[in-house]
Amino acid sequence: MKVGARGYRSIWLAEDGWAVEIIDQTRLPHDFVTRRLETLDEAATAIRDMWVRGAPLIGATAAYGLALALRADASEASLERAAQVLLDTRPTAVNLNWAIDDLLARLRPAAEAARAGLAYARAREICDEDVATNHAIGGHGLGLIRAAWEAAERARPVNLLTHCNAGWLATVDWGTALAPIYLAHDEGIPVHVWVDETRPRNQGAGLTAWELGEHGVAHTVIVDNAGGHLMQRGRVDLCITGTDRTTAAGDVCNKIGTYLKALAAHDNGVPFYVALPGPTIDWTIEDGLAEIPIEERAGAEVAEVTGMTAEGHITSVRITPENSPLGNFAFDVTPARLITGLITERGVCPASREGLLALYPERHNQ
Amino acid sequence: MKVGARGYRSIWLAEDGWAVEIIDQTRLPHDFVTRRLETLDEAATAIRDMWVRGAPLIGATAAYGLALALRADASEASLERAAQVLLDTRPTAVNLNWAIDDLLARLRPAAEAARAGLAYARAREICDEDVATNHAIGGHGLGLIRAAWEAAERARPVNLLTHCNAGWLATVDWGTALAPIYLAHDEGIPVHVWVDETRPRNQGAGLTAWELGEHGVAHTVIVDNAGGHLMQRGRVDLCITGTDRTTAAGDVCNKIGTYLKALAAHDNGVPFYVALPGPTIDWTIEDGLAEIPIEERAGAEVAEVTGMTAEGHITSVRITPENSPLGNFAFDVTPARLITGLITERGVCPASREGLLALYPERHNQ
Numbered sequence: 001m002k003v004g005a006r007g008y009r010s011i012w013l014a015e016d017g018w019a020v021e022i023i024d025q026t027r028l029p030h031d032f033v034t035r036r037l038e039t040l041d042e043a044a045t046a047i048r049d050m051w052v053r054g055a056p057l058i059g060a061t062a063a064y065g066l067a068l069a070l071r072a073d074a075s076e077a078s079l080e081r082a083a084q085v086l087l088d089t090r091p092t093a094v095n096l097n098w099a100i101d102d103l104l105a106r107l108r109p110a111a112e113a114a115r116a117g118l119a120y121a122r123a124r125e126i127c128d129e130d131v132a133t134n135h136a137i138g139g140h141g142l143g144l145i146r147a148a149w150e151a152a153e154r155a156r157p158v159n160l161l162t163h164c165n166a167g168w169l170a171t172v173d174w175g176t177a178l179a180p181i182y183l184a185h186d187e188g189i190p191v192h193v194w195v196d197e198t199r200p201r202n203q204g205a206g207l208t209a210w211e212l213g214e215h216g217v218a219h220t221v222i223v224d225n226a227g228g229h230l231m232q233r234g235r236v237d238l239c240i241t242g243t244d245r246t247t248a249a250g251d252v253c254n255k256i257g258t259y260l261k262a263l264a265a266h267d268n269g270v271p272f273y274v275a276l277p278g279p280t281i282d283w284t285i286e287d288g289l290a291e292i293p294i295e296e297r298a299g300a301e302v303a304e305v306t307g308m309t310a311e312g313h314i315t316s317v318r319i320t321p322e323n324s325p326l327g328n329f330a331f332d333v334t335p336a337r338l339i340t341g342l343i344t345e346r347g348v349c350p351a352s353r354e355g356l357l358a359l360y361p362e363r364h365n366q
Numbered sequence: 367m368k369v370g371a372r373g374y375r376s377i378w379l380a381e382d383g384w385a386v387e388i389i390d391q392t393r394l395p396h397d398f399v400t401r402r403l404e405t406l407d408e409a410a411t412a413i414r415d416m417w418v419r420g421a422p423l424i425g426a427t428a429a430y431g432l433a434l435a436l437r438a439d440a441s442e443a444s445l446e447r448a449a450q451v452l453l454d455t456r457p458t459a460v461n462l463n464w465a466i467d468d469l470l471a472r473l474r475p476a477a478e479a480a481r482a483g484l485a486y487a488r489a490r491e492i493c494d495e496d497v498a499t500n501h502a503i504g505g506h507g508l509g510l511i512r513a514a515w516e517a518a519e520r521a522r523p524v525n526l527l528t529h530c531n532a533g534w535l536a537t538v539d540w541g542t543a544l545a546p547i548y549l550a551h552d553e554g555i556p557v558h559v560w561v562d563e564t565r566p567r568n569q570g571a572g573l574t575a576w577e578l579g580e581h582g583v584a585h586t587v588i589v590d591n592a593g594g595h596l597m598q599r600g601r602v603d604l605c606i607t608g609t610d611r612t613t614a615a616g617d618v619c620n621k622i623g624t625y626l627k628a629l630a631a632h633d634n635g636v637p638f639y640v641a642l643p644g645p646t647i648d649w650t651i652e653d654g655l656a657e658i659p660i661e662e663r664a665g666a667e668v669a670e671v672t673g674m675t676a677e678g679h680i681t682s683v684r685i686t687p688e689n690s691p692l693g694n695f696a697f698d699v700t701p702a703r704l705i706t707g708l709i710t711e712r713g714v715c716p717a718s719r720e721g722l723l724a725l726y727p728e729r730h731n732q
Contacts, residue, residue, distance in 0.1 A: 029686065029687035029688075029690075030684075194693070195690075197565070197668070197685070197686075198591070199563070199565060199589040199590065199591055200589045202685050205668075205685045205686045205690075206685060206686070206687075209686055209687050209690040210687045210690075213687050213689060213690050218691075219690065219691065220690075220691045220692065220693040221668060221669070221686050221690050221691070221692050221693070222668065222692075222693045222694075222695070223565040223566045223590070223622065223623075223668055223694075224565065224589070224590050224591050224623070225564070225565055225590050225621075225622040225623025225626065225698075226622055226623070226693065226694075226695050226698075227626070228623070228625040228626040228629065228698060229622060229625065229660065229695050229697075229698035229699075230695070232625070232655060232698065232699065233655075233660075255591075256589065256591040256592055256595060257589075257590070257591025257592070257594070259594040259595065259598070259630070260591065260593070260594040260626040260627075260629070260630060261626075263594065263626070263629040263630060263633055264625070264626060264629060267629055289598060289599075294595065294599075302563070302571075302587060302588065302589055303587070304673070305671040305673060305683060305685060306683065306685070307670070307671060307683030307684045307685040308683055308684045309681055309682070309683055309684075310682070314683075315675055315681075315683060316675070316676070316683075317671060317672065317673030317674055317675055317680075317681060317682075317683055318396075318673045318674045318675075319563070319568050319571045319572060319671060319672070319673040320395065320563075320571045320572070320575055320587050321395035321572075321575050321576045321579050322395075323579060324395075324561075324571075324575040324576075324579050324585065324586075324587050325584075325585065325586045325587070326586065326587050326588075327560070327586040327587070327588045327592065328588075328589075328592075329588070329592050329595050329596070331595075332591075332592075332594060332595035332598065333595075333598065
């Protein structure tokens with residue numbers, strides 16, 4: 001999507017055709033800094049230090065990391081070492097594991113001389129597949145936004161609300177929850193997005209607001225407390241969020257606070273949609289509340305807020321008493337009963353086993 | 367309540383018997399600074415610059431401000447001027463208006479020589495009345511906490527959740543929502559409080575956590591997004607919040623985000639109580655959503671977070687893109703249907719016209 005006048009993906013090959021470039025997302029929204037990755041270790045740092053984040057983008061960066069390693073040394077020992085270095089950067093990232101396994105299976109049997117080329121080609125393919133998937137999600141979600149616009153008799157912008165960042169910065173391009181919004185905007189449908197700041201890490205205030213603003217999409221940043229009030233007052237037509245994990249029954253595990261917005265949407269008759277690529281559905285679990293453990297993270301994320309001072313320095317300030325205990329729960333589970341529909345690359349379906357199986361019939365025996 | 371080992375009110379007479387002392391709440395939770403007010407102008411500054419906040423405390427400070435003015439000059443001109451100076455500090459504060467009107471009615475007819483003494487006496491009385499009211503609220507709420515403890519067979523602490531600051535810092539002592547918690551703690555019932563940080567102004571993280579910690583009450587600060595998750599997992603026994611405005615039908619207008627917590631409590635069968643002094647009920651309105659306009663405040667409160675740096679400086683940092691529009695809605699309305707009961711100085715009642723009239727029968731014809 002656009003940054004200033006220029007179109008970007010979140011990861012791309014440099015003009016020389018071999019180095020990899022990314023956006024240092026830790027500097028957003030204050031500084032737009034791109035970084036050039038030339039080695040395996042630089043790719044590993046990019047993942048470990050969260051210059052890149054979001055499952056699809058982490059997978060893509062890992063794939064290119066392997067390619068960079070093989071460009072320097074295509075031996076089997078180099079391949080195995082590179083895979084381990086990358087896997088160790090963020091041990092719980094599912095897409096990272098998937099991308100590394102995918103490449104290892106292709107590269108191990110290959111001739112040494114062919115490995116680097118194959119790795120680059122597959123990394124590129126992984127990126128393109130992600131873009132195609134997200135664009136398809138966007139197309140299906142676009143229909144919902146267009147319908148809301150028609151329902152408002154094209155008299156005013158469609159008001160959307162989103163939580164956290166499920167935008168192009170979390171993927172290779174388009175994003176998941178934001179893909180329908182970008183497509184609607186690009187098609188000329190007037191949209192306005194209420195952006196939850198998304199405490200404690202402020203991915204809404206820092207990333208979603210930034211990417212919407214750069215692409216020219218009208219938006220307003222609000223605190224996480226405000227969405228219920230806005231829905232009560234008829235100021236939200238549609239909620240769309242992403243999901244970290246979706247069960248076979250349509251329960252959604254997403255950034256902490258998603259459940260509260262789904263409750264408010266339900267209480268006010270506002271449609272609540274969740275956007276996701278089908279491959280991220282976990283067909284092995286049904287009940288999100290019973291079966292998904294919720295990660296607890298360091299309390300410092302709650303106690304300290306990072307931003308830019310009036311003098312232009314990026315720093316952290318503590319907002320709590322020095323000795324107060326802190327609780328930091330990363331995700332919550334939104335039960336399927338509160339979700340109007342799931343937006344996938346194959347279409348929109350009810351958040352239920354039946355709904356998902358209608359789109360993914362090949363899963364019938366699982 | 368306690369600060370360190372010593373008991374405090376939020377406003378008190380200095381040892382010399384005429385100056386007034388308060389806590390500079392803008393420095394909390396980082397520094398505990400008391401300030402001595404000797405003149406009308408100092409009292410006005412304390413209100414205007416929010417060294418004191420919370421409706422009851424603002425009223426009490428205004429009353430003492432008049433006393434300080436009359437101590438210096440008890441003429442009619444001085445009285446009228448002082449009233450105007452104080453009214454101008456925070457024009458929308460209902461308790462401020464009420465306290466000034468109350469004192470003017472008593473002082474205008476009085477002999478000049480008697481005025482200062484009368485003002486001091488009435489200011490003291492206003493403070494004591496507030497303390498007695500809150501203590502009564504606490505006593506009635508204590509019954510609910512004690513019952514929760516018995517229901518848990520005294521096997522574990524009672525887990526409470528509160529939003530914003532309705533504690534002793536917002537009143538003269540005890541607070542409203544926190545009064546039952548302090549009484550339970552003082553009685554030896556083990557309690558633990560989940561403290562919503564309460565964006566955008568962080569009164570939970572900054573004030574509620576501080577006052578609970580100083581009094582020795584177990585608590586954990588969480589982001590506003592977390593309460594729903596905790597209630598889903600059975601980790602909250604009881605929610606208690608304050609209210610800025612309560613309608614005759616029991617709708618509650620309180621700090622933005624209260625509604626979301628009430629929805630989560632309702633969805634999970636967690637009792638949701640609101641504590642208030644009866645005189646703050648607005649008997650002239652019924653439907654909070656239709657009849658209460660919601661104040662919109664400066665966007666800077668959303669964009670900028672104030673806290674302490676690692677070097678010990680209090681500073682603000684911006685967390686949003688420089689050009690992103692900001693929405694800052696101060697309150698929301700929690701419909702009576704989501705409220706288990708109202709805790710008043712006369713007892714606990716259902717959040718309904720019938721419930722309130724049973725406690726305040728003198729309002730039957732209003």
